[in-house]
Each structure stands twice: as C-alpha cells, then as structure tokens.
Amino acid sequence: MKNSTKPEESGALYENLRLELRRGCLIVAVLAQLKTERYGYTLRKALADDGLEIDESTLYPLLRRLETQGLLVSEWREEDKRNKRFYKLSPEGKRILKQLLEEWRSINASLEQILHEE
Amino acid sequence: MELIERYLQAVGFWLPKAQRQDILDELSEDIRSQAEDKESELGRKLTDADVEGILKQRGSPIMVANRYLPQRHLIGPVLFPIYRLVLKMAFLFYAIPWLAVWLCISSYIPSYHAQTPGDFIVGALHGLWMVVLYTFASVTFGFAVLEKYALKSGFLEKWNPRNLPALRAANRIKRSNSITEIVALVVTCIWWVSFMLSPVMVNRPDVRIVLAPAWRYYSWWIVALIAVTIATSFLNLLRPYWTCFRAGMRLATDSIGWGMFAWLCKTNIVAEIAVRNVSPEKTLQITNAINFWMERSFPIIVVIGVIIVAIDVYRIFRVKEGVSFPLFGLASICRISITL
Structure with a gap:
C-alpha cells in the first residue's frame, strides 16, 4: 500500500474530516442552545463561550434550514431600539433534540468502548 | 457605515x-x-x-x-459516473469516426479540397469543435432531463443481482468468438479456393474480368494466412485463453495480411474488364477508376492495419501482465469483416 499523502494534503484531509464531524454536532449544539430564546448574534456568542466557534455564514443558513424543517420558530422583535430575530425550539424541535441526544450518547458510548478495546 | x-x-x-x-x-x-x-x-x-x-x-x-441558497446541480452524484461514461463513448464512437470520415471526404472529393493547408486545418478544427460542442451539449442536456424527471421514478433502484455481468477472466477468449471465427474463415477459405485463386475472376461470354498477375501470389498468401488463422482459432477453442505464442501468431498473420492488402492497393490490380455491348473505352475507364480508388484507399488501409496490429501488440503485453482488455474483440471483428 502506498502512503504518499503530502503534509498539505494531509492538512486539507484533516480539515474536511473535522468539518464533517462538526456538522452533525453543530446542529445538536444549536438546538440545545435554543431551549432558551436567543437571537443570532447572542446564540453565536453563547456557542463560542462554550467552546464551539461557528461563523455567521454557517449559523444563519443553518437556523433558516432548521426553521423550515419545523424544529425552530422565530419572531422579529425590537430590542435596544433595533429589530432582532429571536429563535427558540419548537415542540417538534424539543422532541427531535431528545432523540438526537440519545443517539449521540449511544454513539459516544460505542466509541468509548471501541477506543478502550484498542 | x-x-x-x-x-x-x-x-x-x-x-x-x-x-x-x-x-x-x-x-x-x-x-x-x-x-x-x-x-x-x-x-x-x-x-x-x-x-x-x-x-x-x-x-x-x-x-x-x-x-x-439551496444546493443545485445539473447532473448529480448518482448519475455522474454514467454521464461520464456516455460522454466518453459518444466521443469515441461519434466524434473520432466523424473526424476520420471528414478527413477522407476532404482528401478524396475534389469539391471538398481546401485551397491551402491553413484552410484545411481551420476547416478541420472548426468542424471538430462543432461536433465536440454538439456531442457535449446533447449528452449533457439528456442527462439533465434524466436527473430532473427520471431519477425521481427510482429506476436505479429497480435492479436484479442476477442480471449483473459475468466475471471477466483475464485473457479468456469467448468460445462463441472462436466458433464464429472458424465458421467464417472456413467458408471464406472454400469460396476463395473455388473462385479467387486465378487472376481470371470472371470468364463468361458477356463479361470478362482479369486481375494483374500479382494476384496469383496474393491469393495463395491469403489461403496460407486463413489456414494459420483457422488453426489458431481451433487452439483458442480448445484452450480458450490467450498465450504469448498464439497472441504472437495472431500478430504475425495480421501484420502480413494487412501489409499485403496495402501492397495490393498499389499494384493496379484490375488488368482488364470486357463487357459485351460496352465500348472498350468505357471499360478502360472503369478499370482505371477501380485502380485509382484502390490506390487512394491505401492510407485508410494502412491506418486500419496499424490499429489492428497495435491491438495485437497490446494483447501480447497484456497476456504477459495477465490482465484482460475489453477491446480485443475489435481486432477479431475487423479481421473477419475484411476477410469476408
């Protein structure tokens, strides 16, 4: 078997795999954060404070997608003399989040088990 | 701000x-x-x-x-491998033959002759560009329609494992190919020995066609080549795997056969045509025209011969490597059709 991956290719490969791994986790994290109502900017800061940086061009399209799928509800409201869009989990979102967290815990436990076997 | x-x-x-x-x-x-x-x-x-x-x-x-924005694509990942294959086949079986035909037409038909080599190159590039563009556009359009409408019908999910192609064995020769080859060559051999050995092809009171004396050598060589090829095909039938020896034999017979065919094109092969009620000037014209077109066909024969010999050489290379190559059937088809 050839192993000719150059360092820069290896870096790009790692970055792709990292993004793939993060993608699913971000959805769970966003849903979990929106148990409490927030607007986009504060949501992003809350995620960053908990160690999960997400750029705005990823977050806002994700919020729209989750809203279209019925997992979030949003409302435009004035705060500090500015119109802001507030998001929170919908009842369907709460149900799905519960299922996703169960799945995530199960995957995590399996992974821990596999890593211990190694 | x-x-x-x-x-x-x-x-x-x-x-x-x-x-x-x-x-x-x-x-x-x-x-x-x-x-x-x-x-x-x-x-x-x-x-x-x-x-x-x-x-x-x-x-x-x-x-x-x-x-x-939603993710958009003209041809999605499911159809893309099929699209790529069809595109390659379209270029191989349409664009390249088109170019060959265009080259023949512009070489042989006076009204298509270019005034200068520059005109010839510009004409060829323009024609090729249009063919490539139309081929690419029509295949892409077809697949875009398929992607938009047919993919939703789930036709790709309707498949049966029993219809999967048989395993491809390295360098295996299909017995059906060998049988077809033997039958075709035996029939050709009988016909050749019965009617084609003498330079006097037709000798009836109303028509007489005589070939050049060179035909005598050519016709016996053809008999010998057919005999060797029949023997090789029998061996292929009994032991249906290419070996270096048999692949080498095929290379030798193909090289000699195509070399002789090319030589025949240059020999003014038709010596005399006589038809009752047709003037000698007219039959001489026909004789000259046949010989002229035979000679003009020389480059085409050389090109076809070189392709077949190249496939034969490649076959030997692949036999040594022990891997099969799907284009081997092409040489057999060309050989049988040209023999007939």
Missing part, C-alpha cells in the same frame, strides 16, 4: 427576491452587533479599516449569499 450598506447590497444581488429582505435584515443586524462589540472592545468608534476587517472576515458577498 456606508461600507456595510454596500456589502449588504452586494450580498442581496445573489439572493432570491422572496427571501432577500429577510436575510439582509438579519445579516445587517448581526454585522451591526459585531461592530458594536468591537467598538466596546476598542473603546472608540470604528474606522473604515476596522469595518473592512469585519467584512473580510465574513467572506465575499457571493460566498455569503451562496450559503443561503
């Missing part, structure tokens, strides 16, 4: 009208919140350079807008 407005306007240009304002309001609010935070952090009003930094960090307007 004019820079932010310009940025929003540029993002908005790429967004669908129905969602544009909603997205821009939210984006605007987010940028302004970030700008306020930055002002608090720095303890002063933001300069244009600071705002520029914030906007650059967010990415170019088209990239930002693109994140909001």
